[in-house]
Amino acid sequence: MTQSGRGRPREFDPDQALSAALQVFWRRGYEGASLAELTEAMGITKPSLYACFGNKESLFRKALDLYERDKLCYVRSALDAPTSREVAERLLRGSLAIQTNSTDPKGCMGVISSVGGTAHSECIRDEIFARRASSDRALIERFERARAEGDLPDHIEPQAIACYLSTVMQGMAVQAGAGVPVERLEALIDTTLAMWPGR
Amino acid sequence: MTQSGRGRPREFDPDQALSAALQVFWRRGYEGASLAELTEAMGITKPSLYACFGNKESLFRKALDLYERDKLCYVRSALDAPTSREVAERLLRGSLAIQTNSTDPKGCMGVISSVGGTAHSECIRDEIFARRASSDRALIERFERARAEGDLPDHIEPQAIACYLSTVMQGMAVQAGAGVPVERLEALIDTTLAMWPGR
DNA sequence: CTACCTATATACCGATCGGTATGGAAACGA
């Protein structure tokens, strides 16, 4: 990752290679993605990968950053929705959109990489849990605001409804990863929104 | 697995060994569980394992059978509940009970073993998907009956509400596997049941 | 053109993967 201008320039585009790595990590999870599959998808050799991205773990973190930046950007705008119901709808439809994209792997990369696996990848799991916790905090705060603004009944706990919504999203990720067709998941979203306890 | 009465009898209890294997598969998933960790937990050597259980895949299937028999037995009785809401409640509380048992691994073994992983374990995934599909079918049929009996409003599609409920359960499994404390998941169940659209 | 620097390609590292061959040790029927 030096690129000082002196010496032979690299022959591949790091952004493009990282994007290819993201696809592999997304489909296989951290441990399921082998160096062989990664380098083949990225179109580079192992020494090039290590020179540019460090090791597998740091490559995964960079891929996770890219994932959040490119695929999870809908979360920010979803939280800006005017009512709690619209927040929920944008989050559900946004996550469904990325989880069933025809060009990307099905399901959620965070779920896929944080479930199961050996003891060697505990720090990876912790990393994902930390990011999820920060996202959950933002959601709770948004629903606290919603209750203050009258979007949610007083008997609804912001933390409970936030936990509920992210549970539905994670369950939807499992379903999408299992190959459940989009139409069924759209019906699932409609069902969820029909029961939403507020504006 | 012969046990014909002739020759030296084995020194371990296959049921006990299988139960230990289930713990490992449950915690690590199919691919995350190594033969080394399995044999150590089971207290036997690799040749004993292969003589008694076949190979890793067939050991996993036997462990999955045991899992369904011992841990998923609540599903049958849950479907016998009188109303749709009670079906949902028993399913949710039953799955939470096994997913947060202090002695067992957290989360759902089916989810853990069907998410991510390499291409070598596709048949394992297919096996789990098939079992899940059969369980989903039973749930849909139960909710069809519920609608016929007036437990569910006519505008609720049995397939949609069944998909919704299993999505919540799978999301809860992800949360439990991520270490979310039981109390929060109990609140999640309460939230879900409070929004349940029927008796 | 030269000296230097960096990327690439190949081959390799020890460790671990799932799975097995082999050689005794132990319990059965006779």
Next chain:
DNA sequence: TCGTTTCCATACCGATCGGTATATAGGTAG
């Protein structure tokens, strides 16, 4: 007691794991 049958322990199999040493190819700065 004897032979047979089965189990167990050890060592090993090729393949793959993540990661790297080495040498050559391909550029830039002077």
